[in-house]
Amino acid sequence: MTASAATTPPPGATVPTLAGATITPGDLMRAGSYDMCFGCGTGHETGLRVQRTAFDEDVVLGHFLVTDQHQGAPGLAHGGLLATAMDEILGTAAWSLGKMAVTGRLETDFRAPVPVGSTLYLKAWCTGVEGRKIYLSGEGRLGDPDGPLAVQAAALFVEVPREHFTKER
Ligand SMILES: CCCCCCCC/C=C\CCCCCCCC(=O)SCCNC(=O)CCNC(=O)[C@H](O)C(C)(C)COP(=O)(O)OP(=O)(O)OC[C@H]1O[C@@H](n2cnc3c(N)ncnc32)[C@H](O)[C@@H]1OP(=O)(O)O
Numbered sequence: 669m670t671a672s673a674a675t676t677p678p679p680g681a682t683v684p685t686l687a688g689a690t691i692t693p694g695d696l697m698r699a700g701s702y703d704m705c706f707g708c709g710t711g712h713e714t715g716l717r718v719q720r721t722a723f724d725e726d727v728v729l730g731h732f733l734v735t736d737q738h739q740g741a742p743g744l745a746h747g748g749l750l751a752t753a754m755d756e757i758l759g760t761a762a763w764s765l766g767k768m769a770v771t772g773r774l775e776t777d778f779r780a781p782v783p784v785g786s787t788l789y790l791k792a793w794c795t796g797v798e799g800r801k802i803y804l805s806g807e808g809r810l811g812d813p814d815g816p817l818a819v820q821a822a823a824l825f826v827e828v829p830r831e832h833f834t835k836e837r
Contacts, residue, residue: 718757723764754774
């Protein structure tokens with residue numbers, strides 16, 4: 669994918685490994701299970717219900733079923749929802765490093781249409797960390813983890829304090 673300078677780690681950025689994570693997959697699953705999250709919540713009627721399935725070798729994996737609630741053009745997933753799915757899996761990769769972070773910038777390339785009824789297999793990984801800035805890449809593949817490439821994404825997440833999630837309420 670062609671990522672902009674804003675989502676490309678600068679020289680000298682470190683690439684942390686999940687081995688150094690301060691949060692376990694179990695912790696993350698619990699923390700990341702907010703019922704009403706549009707991306708992953710199981711209580712959300714029309715959400716994507718992305719399932720995070722594995723944290724392997726510095727990559728996080730997930731998938732979701734594209735339903736008729738997710739259409740843009742008839743029979744095809746809306747691009748904005750595909751970007752949301754990428755946001756979800758990229759965010760999971762950032763949090764899996766033990767960093768509480770939010771999306772600062774999200775870039776997507778849509779490579780192939782995603783039909784209703786298909787399962788999109790998601791993958792994301794960290795490409796570098798510099799200070800509070802976490803650089804991530806990801807992809808979505810059709811029907812199988814090794815299936816045809818449908819979506820690519822690059823993102824900048826920014827580490828935030830816990831108060832970020834509470835101060836507006
Ligand atoms: C107790 C917690 C319970 C929570 C439970 C949840 C569990 C979940 C677990 C696990 C799964 C997670 C899955 C999540 C997936 C979804 C994620 C989302 O969709 S998040 C929502 C959308 N994003 C926002 O709403 C951010 C809104 N923006 C902001 O709040 C601020 O702008 C923020 C924090 C991003 C930055 O603001 P500043 O004031 O803190 O810091 P500044 O200085 O502006 O930025 C820091 C550095 O980043 C660069 N930067 C920031 N935004 C940039 C951008 N858009 N482009 C380029 N650079 C940017 C800046 O240039 C700066 O760089 P230099 O340090 O100067 O080198």
